Amino acid sequence: MSRRRVLVVWCPDWPVVAARAEEPGHEDTAPVAVLAANAVVACSEAARAEGVRRGMRRRDAQSRCPELVLVDHNPDRDARAFEPVLTAVEQLRPGVAPLRPGLLAVRAPGRFYGGEEAAGALIAEQLVRAGVWDCRLGVADDLFTAEQAARRAGPQETVVVEVGGSAAFLRDLPVGVIDDDEVAGLLRRLGLHTLGDFARLEPDDVQARFGGYGAKVHRLARGTDPSLLGVRTPPPELECEVRFEPPLDTAEAVGFSVRRTAERFVAQLADRGLVCTEVLIEAECDDEVASSRVWAHSRWFAATDLVDRVHWQLRGQLRTTTGVTKPVQLVRFVPDTVEPVAAHAAGLWGGGTDERVERAVARVQGMLGPHAVTVPMVQGGRSPADRQALVPWGERPVGLRPAELPWPGSLPPPAPVRVFAQPRPVIVVDERGKLVLVSQRGVVSAPPVRFRAVRQPVPAGRGARRAADVPDGLGDDWQPVGAWAGPWPVEEQWWENPASWAARFQIVTVDGRAWLMTCADDGWWAEAGYD
Amino acid sequence: MIAKCKHYVRPSSLTPIEHVFDDGWVTVRGLEQAEAALAGAGLAAPPEPVAVLPALRTLLGGLRRGHAVSVDASGVLPLALLAGATAAGAWSAMVGFSEFGVLAAADLGADLGRVVVVEDPGSQWSEVVAVLLTSVELVLVRPPAPVGGQLARRLVALARRNGAALVCAGDWEGAQTRLHVASSLWVGPDGGAGHLRGRRVRVEASGRGAGARPRSAWLWLPGPDGTVSGADLEAIESAPAELDVAG
Numbered sequence: 001m002s003r004r005r006v007l008v009v010w011c012p013d014w015p016v017v018a019a020r021a022e023e024p025g026h027e028d029t030a031p032v033a034v035l036a037a038n039a040v041v042a043c044s045e046a047a048r049a050e051g052v053r054r055g056m057r058r059r060d061a062q063s064r065c066p067e068l069v070l071v072d073h074n075p076d077r078d079a080r081a082f083e084p085v086l087t088a089v090e091q092l093r094p095g096v097a098p099l100r101p102g103l104l105a106v107r108a109p110g111r112f113y114g115g116e117e118a119a120g121a122l123i124a125e126q127l128v129r130a131g132v133w134d135c136r137l138g139v140a141d142d143l144f145t146a147e148q149a150a151r152r153a154g155p156q157e158t159v160v161v162e163v164g165g166s167a168a169f170l171r172d173l174p175v176g177v178i179d180d181d182e183v184a185g186l187l188r189r190l191g192l193h194t195l196g197d198f199a200r201l202e203p204d205d206v207q208a209r210f211g212g213y214g215a216k217v218h219r220l221a222r223g224t225d226p227s228l229l230g231v232r233t234p235p236p237e238l239e240c241e242v243r244f245e246p247p248l249d250t251a252e253a254v255g256f257s258v259r260r261t262a263e264r265f266v267a268q269l270a271d272r273g274l275v276c277t278e279v280l281i282e283a284e285c286d287d288e289v290a291s292s293r294v295w296a297h298s299r300w301f302a303a304t305d306l307v308d309r310v311h312w313q314l315r316g317q318l319r320t321t322t323g324v325t326k327p328v329q330l331v332r333f334v335p336d337t338v339e340p341v342a343a344h345a346a347g348l349w350g351g352g353t354d355e356r357v358e359r360a361v362a363r364v365q366g367m368l369g370p371h372a373v374t375v376p377m378v379q380g381g382r383s384p385a386d387r388q389a390l391v392p393w394g395e396r397p398v399g400l401r402p403a404e405l406p407w408p409g410s411l412p413p414p415a416p417v418r419v420f421a422q423p424r425p426v427i428v429v430d431e432r433g434k435l436v437l438v439s440q441r442g443v444v445s446a447p448p449v450r451f452r453a454v455r456q457p458v459p460a461g462r463g464a465r466r467a468a469d470v471p472d473g474l475g476d477d478w479q480p481v482g483a484w485a486g487p488w489p490v491e492e493q494w495w496e497n498p499a500s501w502a503a504r505f506q507i508v509t510v511d512g513r514a515w516l517m518t519c520a521d522d523g524w525w526a527e528a529g530y531d
Numbered sequence: 532m533i534a535k536c537k538h539y540v541r542p543s544s545l546t547p548i549e550h551v552f553d554d555g556w557v558t559v560r561g562l563e564q565a566e567a568a569l570a571g572a573g574l575a576a577p578p579e580p581v582a583v584l585p586a587l588r589t590l591l592g593g594l595r596r597g598h599a600v601s602v603d604a605s606g607v608l609p610l611a612l613l614a615g616a617t618a619a620g621a622w623s624a625m626v627g628f629s630e631f632g633v634l635a636a637a638d639l640g641a642d643l644g645r646v647v648v649v650e651d652p653g654s655q656w657s658e659v660v661a662v663l664l665t666s667v668e669l670v671l672v673r674p675p676a677p678v679g680g681q682l683a684r685r686l687v688a689l690a691r692r693n694g695a696a697l698v699c700a701g702d703w704e705g706a707q708t709r710l711h712v713a714s715s716l717w718v719g720p721d722g723g724a725g726h727l728r729g730r731r732v733r734v735e736a737s738g739r740g741a742g743a744r745p746r747s748a749w750l751w752l753p754g755p756d757g758t759v760s761g762a763d764l765e766a767i768e769s770a771p772a773e774l775d776v777a778g
Contacts, residue, residue, distance in 0.1 A: 357622050360666030361647060367655050367662075374648045376633040388633035390648055412726050414753040415634035417607045444723065485720035485727065506727050512715030514727055528632070530727060531606045531715065 005108035005116070005163070007139045009089060009123065010150040011082075011132055014102025015042040018081035019071040021131075031065050036073035036399050073399070076293070078102065083292050088130040092123055105146065108139045120158025128156065141166050144220050148177055170221045171196035183214045195221040238272075240265040240333045247285065247327030254283070255311035258331050262306035265333045275300035278337035281313055285326035294336050295394070306333060308362055312370045361393050370394075378403050382410045382490070384419045384516065384528040409488070411504070416516055416528035423525035424474060425454035426517060428481075428507070438487050438503045438519045448507060450478045451517070453526070474515070474526055482510040490518060506530075581669050581696045582619035584611055584640065586759040589748045590736040591708060594669060597691030599683070600698045601706035607635070607752055608710055608734070609671050609700045611759055614639035616696075617646060621668035626652055626660055628673050628700070638757025657682055664689045664697065673700040680704045709737050713747065729755045731762045 011017060015034040031047035033040045040061050043052045050065035062068055078101035086104060092113075093106050113119035120137040127135045133156070138149025140161035148170065149159040161169045173195050175187040186209075192198050198206075199221035206218040242261040248254045269276055277300050283291040295301075295309045310331060361373050374390035380401035381387040387410070389400055428436045430446035437445040453474045487503030502520035504527075509515075514530035580593025594600060594612065602608040609625075610632065616623050618640045624647040625631060631650070637643055647667065652659040656675060663670050664686060678686075683704045690697045699706065713735045719728035732752045737745040749762040 356666040357647065360662050363662045364649060364652075364659050367658060368649070368652060372649060372651070374650065376631065376636070376643050376646055376648055378634050378637050378643065384632065384634070388631075390631075390633075390650065393647065413638060414727065414729065414755070414757045415632055415638055417610055417632040417635040418605060418630035419632045420630055447722065483717065483720040484723060485725050486723065506720055508717045508720055508727070512712075512717065512730070512732075514717050514730075529605070529630070530717070530730070531712075 005139055005141060006105055006143050006146040007093075007108040007116070007120065007123070007137060008103065008105045008143065008146040008150045009085070009127070010136045010138070010147065010153075011085065011102045011127075012134055012136065013042045013044060014082065015073055015078050016044045016071075017132070017134070018078045018101065019074075021081050022077055023071065030069050031067065032069045032071060033061055034071050034073050037401065041073050075101070075399075079294065080292060083289060084130050085127060085132055085135075087289075088126050088132075089123055092119075092126055103147070105143055116160050117158050120160070121156075124156040124158070140169070142220060144217065145169060148173060151177075166220060167199065167222060171199065178214075178217050183210050183217070186210070238265075238268055238274075238335050238338075240268065241330055243330045244328060247329040249327040251311050251314035254314055254328050254331060255307050258310050259303065259307055261331070262303040262310075262333065265306065265335075266301065266303045269335065269338060274335075274338040276335045276338050277301070278335075279306065279309070280334040280336045281306075281310055282330075282332040282334065283310075283314060283328045284330040284332070285328055287329070290326070290328075300339070305358075305362065308366065308370075312365075365393065380405050380407050382407050384411070384416050385421065387415070388419065409490070411488075411516070414530070416530045418529035418531075420527060420529075423518065423527050426451050426474070426524045426526045427454060428505075428517065428519070428524045436519065436524075440501060442487055442489055442503060444487060448481050448484055448505070450480050451507065451524070452476050452478045454523075474529070479509050479511075481507055482512075483508040487519065490520075581616045581621050584615035584618070584759050586750055586761050587611065587615065587734075587748075589761075590710065590734060590746055594696035594698065595707065596668075596694045596696050597687065598696060598707040599687050599690070599703045599705065600696070600708045600710065601703040602698060602700055602710045603712055604673070604701040606712060607639075608712065609673075609698060610636045610641070611639055611752065612698050613646065613669070613671060614641040614759075616669040617642040621645065622647070622666075623669040623671065624649065624663040624667045626663065626670065626672045627656065627675060628671070635753070635757065639753065639759060657686070660686060661689055664695045665693045667695060669696050669698065671698045671700065677702060678704065705739075707739050711735055712752075729753060 016032050019032065019034055029046055031044055031050055031052065033043040033047050033052055035041065035058055038058050040052060040054055040056045040058075042054065043061075047061075047065055047068055050068075052061045052065055052068065056064075058070070062070075082101040082104075089104060089106060093109055108116055109119040113122050116139045120139065124135055124137060127133075135156060136150045136153040137158040138146045138151070138153060138161070139158065140146040140149050141163060145161055145166040149161050153159040171194065175184050175192060175195060175198060177195070178184045178187070187193075187198055192201075195217070198218060201218065203215070203218065203222075206215050210218070240261050242258055244254070244257060248257065266276070278294055279301055280292065280294045282289050291313055293313050295313075301309075314328065364373050371392045373393040375393055377389045377391055377400060379387060379389050380403045386401075387403075391400075428448045428451040430436050431449045432446075434446070436448045439445075453476050455476045484505055484507045486505035488505075490502040490504055502518050505517045505519065507515050507517050512531070515526050516528040516530070518525045518527055580595045583591060583593055591600075594616065600612075602612070609628070613623050613625065613636055620642075622645045626649045628648070629650050631648060633643065636646075647663070649659055649663075660670060660672055670690070678699070687697060687705065689695075697703075711734070713733045715730055715732045717727055717730045719725045729751050730753065731749060733747050733749050734752070735745055735747040751758075751760045751762045754760050
């Protein structure tokens with residue numbers, strides 16, 4: 001049996017490349033940083049030369065490089081921009097598996113293109129022609145090693161790790177390459193600085209101490225893991241597509257016409273004992289992919305779910321000027337992640353409730369739109385609003401902050417039961433009726449004695465909601481303060497004014513309600529209610 | 532339970548099951564037959580109520596399926612009921628809670644993996660609630676406006692048919708049980724020092740019908756660790772010393 005080899009293509013700083021491609025106008029040499037949640041997720045070479053690094057806060061990055069161009073992170077944009085790259089590689093070698101935007105894997109071509117290096121050069125050439133000049137390739141026996149090889153290649157270069165040479169290649173790499181900060185950090189604390197050091201540990205100890213992923217890397221470093229790409233890449237013949245003649249120009253018409261194809265798609269997978277949990281839906285106009293989106297399902301996709309997703313995807317994009325501007329000619333379903341039915345057997349045969357919930361949620365989504373139904377999640381952060389997230393049902397949560405980390409400055413429990421999406425303006429005064437102020441050193445001008453809400457109108461930009469939305473118990477009558485605690489300085493950027501300074505208070509009224517209020521440069525705000 | 536309620540009856544050729552859900556009056560006997568038929572078809576709600584947190588069991592044994600419970604329009608009670616139901620494995624939906632304190636619910640013990648949130652159903656409020664009542668075991672609603680009597684009855688009928696419990700934050704016409712916080716005292720803050728630690732409340736439950744007499748219980752809602760526990764005098768005496776209730 002000939003060994004299956006893996007070729008990985010890595011495009012560094014992909015979020016930057018994608019942002020540049022979709023928002024032209026910046027010079028190619030200008031330093032660019034892509035930010036998510038106020039931290040740098042990717043930056044261009046020019047920015048890196050100025051000292052900008054991943055994970056840096058916005059302010060720090062700007063202080064290193066004042067002319068830095070800031071772009072918001074948009075995973076959808078990254079995925080969209082990566083689409084032509086996938087297509088370009090696919091033309092040479094079918095069965096491309098995108099790992100994430102900027103990184104893809106494909107089974108390495110053997111002798112067909114005259115060896116692995118020649119094949120790599122050919123793919124690089126194809127990608128340069130597609131407009132991606134910084135692509136780096138790696139070929140190895142397994143995915144992990146191939147990715148590491150690609151990361152060590154120069155632009156448009158291919159690093160080939162010999163058959164059976166993974167262990168030797170990995171031996172000298174620092175443990176930081178392990179894509180799990182906890183494992184990597186632990187190894188460093190143990191004084192193991194390279195994967196070679198790690199490889200010398202006993203396998204049993206590793207399994208117990210480092211979990212599944214650590215054990216896998218360990219086996220790779222020892223050269224004993226034969227696992228190959230392919231477990232998650234479904235065979236390409238499971239794709240289904242439907243062509244419309246003449247092309248259709250409404251989402252409803254497309255949704256109606258893809259039903260049979262969706263059923264065939266699900267049935268084909270079922271014949272192989274598979275269900276699809278992530279699917280890529282593409283729509284073509286004029287022989288070009290005009291809309292492409294990966295949808296995830298918390299269980300698995302049934303035919304009706306697929307029809308819904310097509311409908312939402314097109315309805316969202318047909319209205320806009322970008323994306324689908326012409327009648328839709330073709331819709332294609334590509335299985336992105338498939339799992340054996342066995343893993344879902346309980347859902348298929350036993351747990352009826354989940355299926356009922358899925359169906360009901362799909363109906364509500366059909367009434368209100370895909371983002372109207374959400375799943376609550378807890379995340380890390382300091383203010384109550386930062387500590388929670390509502391993730392649309394069926395979507396994979398992206399960019400949640402880890403809740404386990406210590407968040408200095410976060411509030412001690414108990415957590416407030418009502419968290420206002422937008423803070424409400426309030427007035428808090430002392431005994432003589434003067435507004436309570438807090439100095440930069442955290443000294444309160446006088447104890448707060450009473451407060452009242454400021455009646456709307458809310459200034460524009462504070463997200464004015466309906467007038468009836470004034471929370472219960474926060475009316476514009478004066479309320480006496482029964483007890484209070486604070487101030488606690490607010491460490492993070494207070495609302496939208498980065499230069500300001502703010503402090504939090506907990507204020508209890510005599511009728512037994514408690515509020516979380518913030519004193520900022522621009523007045524007092526109620527952020528949350530404990531009752 | 533059955534004998535106490537009035538029931539719709541409309542003699543017709545409908546099967547007993549349909550009797551219950553249609554608009555006509557059904558006799559008590561018809562309802563019993565219908566429930567038996569449902570049970571035979573495997574469709575009837577399991578008789579046990581939707582679970583509540585242990586600390587609340589002195590007030591109500593559980594959330595009866597097919598019944599509506601009205602709680603204070605704002606506050607911690609809806610989250611406590613959500614926590615009890617999801618912790619026991621029941622799927623729950625929250626409709627119209629635009630200020631949902633997710634962390635507080637998690638601290639109370641809610642299993643967030645079983646919560647569906649519809650923040651703003653807009654004008655389709657009743658349709659959304661109706662769909663959710665057919666599929667999850669507990670639906671918590673915060674209606675944008677008072678719900679009319681007819682709509683309220685129809686939704687409760689739908690809940691009964693699907694074995695769901697309905698909790699309304701606010702008044703609900705015909706609610707079988709009302710829960711409300713009768714008095715509340717926060718402990719912790721003291722003239723700028725300290726921070727909120729817990730709240731001792733007296734929760735009152737009142738029911739409808741002859742047999743129902745008001746009950747009340749002293750609770751930590753929430754306690755210093757975010758959970759709910761009893762706050763009766765005996766419980767307080769064995770409580771952690773940091774909770775200085777006298778202060």
